[in-house]
Amino acid sequence: MNHQLMTRLFNMNNIIHYTAIIQGTIGQGNNIGPGVLIAPNVEIGDNNFIGAYTAIGYAAEIKGNEQTVTGKVIIGNDNVIREYASIHSPGRTELTSIGDRCYIMNKVHVGHDCMIGDDVIISALSSTGGVVTIKKFANLGQGVILRGRLTIGESAMLGCGAIVTKDVPDFQTWVGNPARFHKWNRVGMQRRGFNEKRIKEIMAF
Numbered sequence: 284m285n286h287q288l289m290t291r292l293f294n295m296n297n298i299i300h301y302t303a304i305i306q307g308t309i310g311q312g313n314n315i316g317p318g319v320l321i322a323p324n325v326e327i328g329d330n331n332f333i334g335a336y337t338a339i340g341y342a343a344e345i346k347g348n349e350q351t352v353t354g355k356v357i358i359g360n361d362n363v364i365r366e367y368a369s370i371h372s373p374g375r376t377e378l379t380s381i382g383d384r385c386y387i388m389n390k391v392h393v394g395h396d397c398m399i400g401d402d403v404i405i406s407a408l409s410s411t412g413g414v415v416t417i418k419k420f421a422n423l424g425q426g427v428i429l430r431g432r433l434t435i436g437e438s439a440m441l442g443c444g445a446i447v448t449k450d451v452p453d454f455q456t457w458v459g460n461p462a463r464f465h466k467w468n469r470v471g472m473q474r475r476g477f478n479e480k481r482i483k484e485i486m487a488f
Contacts, residue, residue: 307340324372325356334366343374343395359383371395375414420475440468454485
């Protein structure tokens with residue numbers, strides 16, 4: 284292996300597969316897999332894992348605008364983004380963003396202008412429309428579909444295969460097609476360390 288390739292692989296303590304194409308900026312301690320594509324308008328923080336054949340920062344899926352890339356994609360620290368995920372550039376605003384410590388599983392699509400908070404889990408084969416906000420600690424099951432311009436609340440839980448067409452309030456579990464309220468996400472609140480008094484206050488709101 285020549286010196287130039289070694290520099291590319293281990294620059295700033297990043298591990299980058301030689302087939303990855305990185306045109307944006309990345310921090311330190313990232314592990315970037317084979318065939319990953321990162322566009323010039325992307326900024327990625329530290330200690331992220333990005334799985335094979337993930338594409339980040341390409342044009343929003345807006346008919347007639349397939350080649351125009353505007354704004355930025357900003358991804359924070361300590362995220363896991365698994366194989367074949369796609370995260371698109373903004374097309375309506377100036378930003379698509381993912382916070383810190385998110386776990387985004389394989390074949391997930393994050394649409395243009397989405398704002399993903401910290402500690403969010405998005406399970407395999409889930410897909411968001413454009414201009415979606417997912418607040419911190421939300422948990423999306425496998426194959427969830429979100430219509431565009433929705434807000435998914437803090438610590439909300441969406442069941443596998445849910446088709447979501449309305450905003451989901453904080454701390455609620457929704458299931459079905461179309462998705463509807465099922466119960467309060469008590470387990471999610473407990474995992475965050477909420478005591479019983481706080482949980483009851485939330486559920487009484």
